[in-house]
Amino acid sequence: MSDSLGSMPANVRPKALVTGSASGIGRAAALKLAEEGFDVTINYSRSHDRAEQTLRELEKHGGSHQAVKADVSDDAAVQEMVAAAAGDDGRLDVLVNNAGTTSQTPPDDLAGIDLDDWDQVFRVNVRGLVQVTRAAAPALRGSQGSIVNVASIVGLRPGPQPLAYAASKAAVVSLTKTLSRVMAPEVRVNAVAPGWIAGEWMERTLGDNYESLMERRARQTPLKRNVTLEDVAESIYALAVTHRFVTGEIVVVDGGFTATT
Structure with a gap:
């Protein structure tokens, strides 16, 4: 592991908090961090069984890991989660804001938007990110983390995702750039923007067209395959740990599709 996270006492393992990490991108990122020597706090809201399974996988890499139940849109729960992640010494080296939800409204159905549904997506994807970042800021500043x-x-x-989800992720892009200034110079803030990831999320999004559309996407991608969870996790780790003079950036992880189409 690189030393770009700032000074660290000898024989002390760095600590990471990954929200929404019972499965998917969060799980893959947590496993990558554990593999690289981090003590990882994973977070879940409803998926207790999946979180416990992920925790068992983390423990295979050694170290001290924990799973904390918290709804990131609940500020009191967020405060408790961050305190648990920072531990007795109040240290946190990496925060991965991954927790997210989406709407079931079809992407082109403007009239069908349920405003309560819209608000819930923004509570988790945007307000949740802000609340977790705010709660973790003192610990991250203290460790010169990321x-x-x-x-x-x-x-x-544009893409085949519900309007609420797309708008919330545009807000994440904007917040990443703004927070990179707010958290400087102690803490770097970057983001990944994955393309179409092979797996259950896109299966739900594309429905019966999943296989044919993913195959077409792979053919149109310069690297001739679709994104995997592990691809995204590697980029998250690199941004978190090794790119010491990179902040405020959005790294697209899609094999070159966006750059060439």
Whole structure:
């Protein structure tokens, strides 16, 4: 592991908090951090069984890991989660803001938007990110740590995602740039914007067209395949740990599709 996170006492393992990490991108990022020597706090809201399974996988890498239940849109729960992640010494080296939700409204159905549904997406994806970042700021500043937010390619360009989700991820892109100034110079803030990730999220989004559309996407991608969870986790880790003079950036992880189409 690089020493770009700032000074660290000898024989002390760095600590990371990954929100929304029972499964998907969060799980992959947590496993990558544990593999690289971090003590990881994973977070879940409802998926207790999945969180426990992920925790068992983390423990295979050694170190001290924990799973904390918290709804990131609940500020009191967020405060308790961050306190648990920072521990007795109040240290936190990496925050990955991954927790997110989406709407079931079809992407082009403007008239069908449920405003309560819209508000819930923004409570989790935007307000939640702000609340977790605010709560973790003192610990991250103390360790000269870093933050990686999980945005989406639909936060940068149109795509087949519900309007509420796309708008919330555009807000994550904007917040990443703004927070990089607010948290400087102690803390770097960057984001990843994954393209179409093979797996259950896109299966739900594309429905019966999943196989054909993913195959077409892979053919149109310069690197000739679709994004994997592990691809995203590697980029999260690199931004968090090794890119010591990079902040306020949005790294697109899609094999070159966006750059060439």
